[in-house]
Amino acid sequence: MTLALRMIAGAIAPMALAAPAAAEHLEPRNACSAMAGADEFRMTLVTAVANRDAEMLQTVVDPDILLDFGGGSGWREMRARLDAADYRLWDELDTVIRLGCDRAYQDSLVMPYYWGQDFGDMDAYGTYIVLGADVPMFATAKGESRIARLRWEAVEAVGFFDMVEGNREAPLWEVQTRNGKRGFVDHTLLRALVDYRLIAEQRDGGWKITTFVAGD
Template sequence: MIKNICLGILCFISVQLSAQGEFYPPKVEISDYTLSKFLTELTLAVGKKDKDFILEHLDPNILNSFGGDGGIEEFKMYWDFNAESTNFWEVMENILLIGGPSFDASKDKNSYYLPFTFTDWPDQYDAFEHYLVLGNNVNVRNKPTTENSEVLGQLSYQIVKISDPDGEILSENNDWLNITTVDNGLSGYVYGKFLISPIGYRLGLIKTENGWKINMLVAGD
């Protein structure tokens, strides 16, 4: 009897440890047809790089940064929106691909924010020091390269701490980042495109008399 209880406790601990730091995308449920329709239209517009659609659906007081005054003209300047080299489309595509939270779980039915890595981030993990490994079976390597490097392990939707070997937090502009799992069980390099910061770019939408509008596109804190 005691042996069975001990085995049960060990199994429970094993499950808890294996689940530590896991953060999977939520099941997205959107009962508001106008919002789901707008998200579809927005996704198509981003794919076609439809500037007119974006400008028509910006809130007049859109927040572009935490240091600016906001507004559509500031938006155009901030993103260099008329230039072919603007990275606006890439940023928007990444946000939409990551996806948002369940709209139906929100108390405010007149606003929606995404990605879920911003809205649902677990409080116990410092947003400035941790990222999410977004993907299944993402390789962790012993060197920041795919050439002549060893795969130390793989991670799927795990929250990890970002640092270099000396403990300094790295910029998300690096192609490869040094990571350590939250249980300190695995350290190595992960390619940057698989790492998402909870305080990276996020998108805010509000419901107005004229339909849904983009009222926020910011990064940082």
């Protein structure tokens, strides 16, 4: 796949990358083991990231890796961003690995796990993943009157564009579940659907990370 095609593939909404299963409970899991060589790839990646070993990491990175939609690409640029304060890609890789692995379009391997799921008509920009199995939802922005408990699921931010303009620092964000329930959730337990994701593809008989981007 050319760099231009990878940019298109990375930019399209998650539902276009989806496996048939609908996105319901999105607990991190490894659904990649059935793919030949995937476990070995993941072990190398996990070891490299845990030890902050750039040389080992390079062995599973495509030389032309896509890093953003503004022209950032290639191993040299990725190496510079691993520790850079503006990117901290070591930390981002660590987070993505912990969120599981799934099989997606054209037999690609994707992390986090939920990037292989179907989010239907949910707005990619305003969708967040609840990070936890017992996350309380409150009736008010002050955290009063718990009305539900959420479990590793996708929710949509209410008034998303207003939130972007000035309310992102509020402790609790108003969200709506897929069944229409509205309430307020601790924003530190929400991860944007379009936050960092990793795509790996078969290259020369082994898996290589061809995309590691955030945004859409």
